[in-house]
Amino acid sequence: QQQLVESGxxxxxxxxxxxxxxxxxxxxxxxxTMGWFRQAPRKEREFVAATTWDTGSTYxxxxxxxxxxxxxxxxxxxNTVSLQMNSLKPEDTAVYYCAASRxxxxxxxxxxYDYWGQGTQVTVSS
Numbered sequence: 258q259q260q261l262v263e264s265g266x267x268x269x270x271x272x273x274x275x276x277x278x279x280x281x282x283x284x285x286x287x288x289x290t291m292g293w294f295r296q297a298p299r300k301e302r303e304f305v306a307a308t309t310w311d312t313g314s315t316y317x318x319x320x321x322x323x324x325x326x327x328x329x330x331x332x333x334x335x336n337t338v339s340l341q342m343n344s345l346k347p348e349d350t351a352v353y354y355c356a357a358s359r360x361x362x363x364x365x366x367x368x369x370y371d372y373w374g375q376g377t378q379v380t381v382s383s
Contacts, residue, residue: 259283259372261355266377269345275379277340278333279355281372286310287335290358292370295320295351295379305353306330306340307364316364320349345381352376 265277279291292307304318308330317325329341338355356370363369 261357261372261374263353263355263374263377266353266379268380268382271345271347271381271383273345273381274341274343275345277342277353277355277377277379279338279340279374281336281357285335286357288359289371290361290364291330291332291338292356292358292364293330293338293340294354294356294367295349296354296376297348297351300351302354302367304365304367308332308338309361309364311361318365342379345379347381347383350379350381352378 260282261279263279269275288310290309293305294302295305296302306317308315315330327344332338354376355374357372358370360369
């Protein structure tokens, strides 16, 4: 059974840092684009970052302000991807989801992802 499990969420003060990890199991995800999305209460799920399997390129969402520079996505090994989040703001509070897609070109779109984790809560206090 294919599975994605996120870890590393929690409560952090504004200006602090959190590193999220996503471990895949059940199959090899080396040829999958790995993405991170987030969903705040009463808001739609939105694209945060992705790293493609073919070129290793990284992409970031625009979430009120460009997160590139504050967030960094990396693939640690074939089945593990991380999201380093720095200079966190209260508006970064959300459930963060890891996802895997066989389509490296449509990494921003929720519908292109085939597998999803259960999510991990990140709460940033002011």
